[in-house]
Amino acid sequence: MGANLYFIGGGNMPTAIIEAVRRKSDSYPVDHIRVEEISEARAAFLKDTYGVEPAQPTDTPDADIVVIAVRPQDDVAGVAASVAKRFDPAKTTVVSIVAGYTIAKLEQSLGEGWRVVRIIPNTLTTVDYGYSGAALNANARQEDVDAFLNTFGKVLYVEERLIDIITGFYPPNIVYHFIDAYVDAGVLAGLPRDVAKAIALDTIIGGTEFLKQKDVLPQVLLNINNSPGGVGITEAYTLNKTGFAASVQTAVLAAVERTTSLGANAK
Numbered sequence: 001m002g003a004n005l006y007f008i009g010g011g012n013m014p015t016a017i018i019e020a021v022r023r024k025s026d027s028y029p030v031d032h033i034r035v036e037e038i039s040e041a042r043a044a045f046l047k048d049t050y051g052v053e054p055a056q057p058t059d060t061p062d063a064d065i066v067v068i069a070v071r072p073q074d075d076v077a078g079v080a081a082s083v084a085k086r087f088d089p090a091k092t093t094v095v096s097i098v099a100g101y102t103i104a105k106l107e108q109s110l111g112e113g114w115r116v117v118r119i120i121p122n123t124l125t126t127v128d129y130g131y132s133g134a135a136l137n138a139n140a141r142q143e144d145v146d147a148f149l150n151t152f153g154k155v156l157y158v159e160e161r162l163i164d165i166i167t168g169f170y171p172p173n174i175v176y177h178f179i180d181a182y183v184d185a186g187v188l189a190g191l192p193r194d195v196a197k198a199i200a201l202d203t204i205i206g207g208t209e210f211l212k213q214k215d216v217l218p219q220v221l222l223n224i225n226n227s228p229g230g231v232g233i234t235e236a237y238t239l240n241k242t243g244f245a246a247s248v249q250t251a252v253l254a255a256v257e258r259t260t261s262l263g264a265n266a267k
């Protein structure tokens with residue numbers, strides 16, 4: 001028999017998870033995927049595209065996993081209280097993907113005895129990349145959710161205090177910003193845009209793979225590549241002079257702070 005999944009919320013991230021689950025059906029078979037979604041158009045899209053079953057806030061089906069996938073500014077506490085009334089803690093594990101909303105807050109609304117897992121999925125799940133940090137409460141075990149979580153990206157089980165940091169650190173937007181600037185640099189230097197993009201993407205993918213194969217810190221390869229008076233050290237000097245590293249670090253810290261503030265303002 002396959003798993004029974006129940007999603008509360010049908011936005012972009014739960015949709016990405018559902019897509020990944022469908023693609024991994026051989027390794028993670030599922031009997032039912034039900035989704036509560038207030039938008040009728042969105043519910044129809046999910047049904048037509050992924051074969052999910054539309055659900056209502058009064059439904060009480062069997063569920064191995066209930067995924068709370070609403071926004072932090074929504075009534076998360078009310079959603080959790082509704083879950084507690086409709087599902088069985090002996091059978092169901094609650095997985096929250098609500099940014100910044102702590103396990104302790106969920107436990108207050110759920111009550112005693114629930115297995116609770118908090119994870120903020122990486123947006124690279126649809127291409128089988130992207131680490132997500134997952135935290136378990138005292139009742140939850142890794143085996144309760146591991147097969148499910150590994151259908152979308154890669155999972156690191158961590159202390160909950162690291163969840164917001166990982167969430168602010170992992171979005172690929174910072175990579176997109178770099179690639180955009182890198183391609184523009186090639187164009188500025190005189191390359192056609194399609195040529196600059198091809199070289200930039202290949203360099204980033206190849207450089208990342210080489211770094212993984214060598215299993216060393218980036219500084220090791222930089223020291224090898226930066227020969228005296230050469231191109232590499234000139235580029236490094238220019239980046240240092242313009243505050244490149246500080247800009248990246250400042251952006252990441254701001255993203256982490258924003259993630260934490262979302263949870264602090266959650267209902």
